[in-house]
Amino acid sequence: MDLGAVISTIPSTLRLLSNLKAEPLPDIPILAVKVKVTWCCNLSCIFCSLPEPRLTMARDTALKLGRELSAQGLRKVHFSGGEILTHPECFDILSDWARLGVQVNLTSNGFLMDKEQIKRLEDAGVHSVSLSIDSADRKVHDRLRGRKGSYKAVIRAAARIAARGRMKLRVNTVVTSFNIAKLPELRDLICGLGAGISWKLIPVDPIREGLLPSASVLEDTAVMVRHWPELEDNAPFGTTEEEFREVAAGRHGFRPGFCYVPWFNLFFAPDGACYPCCMARGQMAPLGLYPGDTVRKIVSGRPLSAFRSLIASGAKHEACSYCDDFLAENRTIADIVSHRTFVT
Numbered sequence: 485m486d487l488g489a490v491i492s493t494i495p496s497t498l499r500l501l502s503n504l505k506a507e508p509l510p511d512i513p514i515l516a517v518k519v520k521v522t523w524c525c526n527l528s529c530i531f532c533s534l535p536e537p538r539l540t541m542a543r544d545t546a547l548k549l550g551r552e553l554s555a556q557g558l559r560k561v562h563f564s565g566g567e568i569l570t571h572p573e574c575f576d577i578l579s580d581w582a583r584l585g586v587q588v589n590l591t592s593n594g595f596l597m598d599k600e601q602i603k604r605l606e607d608a609g610v611h612s613v614s615l616s617i618d619s620a621d622r623k624v625h626d627r628l629r630g631r632k633g634s635y636k637a638v639i640r641a642a643a644r645i646a647a648r649g650r651m652k653l654r655v656n657t658v659v660t661s662f663n664i665a666k667l668p669e670l671r672d673l674i675c676g677l678g679a680g681i682s683w684k685l686i687p688v689d690p691i692r693e694g695l696l697p698s699a700s701v702l703e704d705t706a707v708m709v710r711h712w713p714e715l716e717d718n719a720p721f722g723t724t725e726e727e728f729r730e731v732a733a734g735r736h737g738f739r740p741g742f743c744y745v746p747w748f749n750l751f752f753a754p755d756g757a758c759y760p761c762c763m764a765r766g767q768m769a770p771l772g773l774y775p776g777d778t779v780r781k782i783v784s785g786r787p788l789s790a791f792r793s794l795i796a797s798g799a800k801h802e803a804c805s806y807c808d809d810f811l812a813e814n815r816t817i818a819d820i821v822s823h824r825t826f827v828t
């Protein structure tokens with residue numbers, strides 16, 4: 485589901501979004517949510533640092549959350565972790581939310597996604613699966629993901645999902661100094677899986693020395709990928725020398741323009757801690773702690789109002805300095821709002 489496109493068909497919401505500077509606290513439905521149902525993972529990716537303890541969200545809590553968000557107008561959920569397939573109740577959670585009429589998407593490292601698990605995901609009503617593939621070179625992928633056999637498993641899962649065609653397949657690639665030179669080979673591999681697969685290049689977060697590509701390598705790569713049609717974003721590293729330098733320093737939030745995300749999106753961690761978006765986790769106090777704080781209380785609470793007012797003022801929160809999320813959605817909304825092509 486293209487959220488930007490969905491929002492563009494709701495004139496009342498667009499009208500409110502176009503007026504945020506004057507009225508930063510309008511009543512807009514929460515249309516999208518990201519839920520991390522577990523911090524457990526079966527891989528040890530070198531660019532990842534998961535919180536301890538490795539909590540999980542129970543099925544009944546997840547279902548209650550889904551019901552409350554549905555009542556708020558939710559259209560789409562993205563589940564991830566950790567690794568969602570390590571959650572003992574993951575298929576129940578997915579089918580619970582699908583039955584609520586919400587579009588269900590998920591991200592997985594693919595390691596556990598054998599033939600049977602793929603069929604269970606399809607039967608649960610999952611719309612799209614984003615698999616993490618970092619290289620066409622088995623050794624490079626396994627090294628980045630911290631486990632032998634992870635390349636073989638994820639490629640097999642991707643090929644099966646593409647061949648069956650019941651769920652949309654997306655590929656995420658975390659771009660590091662280890663894999664950036666071989667993106668053309670990875671592109672060949674992804675295109676060879678089938679048509680209609682979308683691909684996202686994600687600049688690595690600088691949690692470890694030596695992972696960030698240099699500005700000059702990023703610039704050369706940016707020129708190369710500019711016209712790759714399978715990419716969701718053709719400028720993942722920016723377009724100017726200054727932006728390449730920013731990304732090479734680990735700061736990905738270089739995009740100009742306004743972020744509309746805090747008005748239509750929420751993020752929940754396995755312990756129920758809620759934030760306006762994924763990137764804000766760890767950068768601010770939670771907006772509330774579900775289920776002690778209900779969705780209604782979180783949405784109408786002072787912390788979310790304060791965050792929205794800050795973003796509406798044109799200021800950037802510290803989290804935004806590292807954020808490369810929701811680029812397409814923000815672009816679509818900004819485009820429509822600036823041209824005022826919606827019916828008022």
Ligand code: SF4
Nearest residue numbers: 743745761763804807
């Ligand atoms: S971190 Fe900032 S830029 Fe990113 S989605 Fe959240 S509010 Fe928007």
